[in-house]
Amino acid sequence: MVATRFVVDQTGPASLALLRYAIGACCLIPVVLLTQSRVRIAPRDIAPIALLGITQFGILIALLNYGLRSVPAGRAALIFATLPLLTSLVAAALGRERLTPSKLAGVLLTIAGVGLALGDKTLQPGGADVAWLGELAVFASALSGAVCSVLYRQYLEKYPTLPVSAFAMLASVAFLALLAAREGFFASPPALTPGGWLAVVFIGLASGGGYYLWLWALNHGTPTQVTMFLAPSPVTATLLGAWLLGEPVSRMLAVGLVAVVAGLALAHRRLEPRSPALALDSERGRAL
Numbered sequence: 001m002v003a004t005r006f007v008v009d010q011t012g013p014a015s016l017a018l019l020r021y022a023i024g025a026c027c028l029i030p031v032v033l034l035t036q037s038r039v040r041i042a043p044r045d046i047a048p049i050a051l052l053g054i055t056q057f058g059i060l061i062a063l064l065n066y067g068l069r070s071v072p073a074g075r076a077a078l079i080f081a082t083l084p085l086l087t088s089l090v091a092a093a094l095g096r097e098r099l100t101p102s103k104l105a106g107v108l109l110t111i112a113g114v115g116l117a118l119g120d121k122t123l124q125p126g127g128a129d130v131a132w133l134g135e136l137a138v139f140a141s142a143l144s145g146a147v148c149s150v151l152y153r154q155y156l157e158k159y160p161t162l163p164v165s166a167f168a169m170l171a172s173v174a175f176l177a178l179l180a181a182r183e184g185f186f187a188s189p190p191a192l193t194p195g196g197w198l199a200v201v202f203i204g205l206a207s208g209g210g211y212y213l214w215l216w217a218l219n220h221g222t223p224t225q226v227t228m229f230l231a232p233s234p235v236t237a238t239l240l241g242a243w244l245l246g247e248p249v250s251r252m253l254a255v256g257l258v259a260v261v262a263g264l265a266l267a268h269r270r271l272e273p274r275s276p277a278l279a280l281d282s283e284r285g286r287a288l
Contacts, residue, residue: 003206007199011190012183013065016200018176019190021057021169023204024211028166039163046167049155053168056148058175063141070134079138081111084228086146096150097222106266110228113259149223156219165212228263 008016041049067076084107091097155164180186192200217226 003199003203007192007196007203010192010196012180012185013061014176014179015183015185015190016203017057017061018173018180018185019200020203020207021176022173023201024208025166025169025173027205027208028162028169028212032163032166035162039159041159041163041167045155045158048151049164049168050171052148052152052155053171054175055144057169057172058179060141060144060148062179063137063144067134067136067138067141076134076138079135080142081115081230082139083142083145083149083230084110084224086143087149087227088224090143090146091150091223094150096153097224099224102266103224106263107224107228109263109266110260111263113256113261113263116256116259146223146227149218149227152215152218153223156215161212161216161219165215169208169211 004016011019064076064080067079085104088097088099088103088107092099152164177185214226217229
């Protein structure tokens with residue numbers, strides 16, 4: 001996020017997204033081709049995986065960028081922080097996950113922590129009458145991320161994480177190329193500074209590796225538990241922004257960070273299983 005804010009003024013949002021995920025795909029595809037065991041994705045799964053990739057990288061980013069045109073960044077970050085809650089609701093509605101009280105409380109605590117960390121940034125007014133459209137766009141971007149996080153699981157159970165990551169990201173590159181063409185990306189090369197190119201390369205490498213780890217986590221944990229780790233993103237972005245860009249830091253940041261960490265711990269808390277002796281005593285009690 002900090003690297004994107006550093007370079008976003010040097011090119012269009014769609015062009016930056018295209019460069020980002022094109023580099024990410026170039027990192028993943030050679031690894032897939034060099035693996036000894038080739039995986040063939042069934043024809044019936046190609047379109048759904050491609051659509052998930054397009055939604056995850058194209059539609060989500062487009063909605064978020066549109067929302068940021070009229071919604072302050074702090075409020076947008078708080079709205080987007082509802083992604084774990086939306087993921088829980090979507091997963092519960094589809095019967096993919098059980099929404100426990102501790103998990104719900106943990107999600108709500110992380111959202112409150114993000115709000116505290118961002119402080120008065122969440123209360124800044126938006127742009128006149130179109131603010132609600134921007135807020136709706138940010139909320140829709142979070143909802144699209146939640147749906148993707150839940151629906152990815154069925155394909156990650158059928159195929160290894162690496163080919164799914166590469167194919168989904170490659171599909172998003174084709175979609176983003178259409179959006180970038182409207183910004184004149186193919187008419188002239190991007191006018192980036194050397195520092196801007198370094199930032200783009202860093203973002204691309206981070207996107208390729210990060211997306212692979214994201215899908216790996218979705219295959220080894222519940223969607224809610226995984227998406228909750230997006231909550232510290234605004235907090236860490238604020239810390240890095242203060243360190244690297246000299247941005248001011250609110251005093252409530254420490255309180256918000258504690259709340260976010262507490263929410264993560266609460267949502268990942270597991271009830272201790274009963275010992276065999278206790279279970280046997282319970283069975284005897286019911287028999288009596």
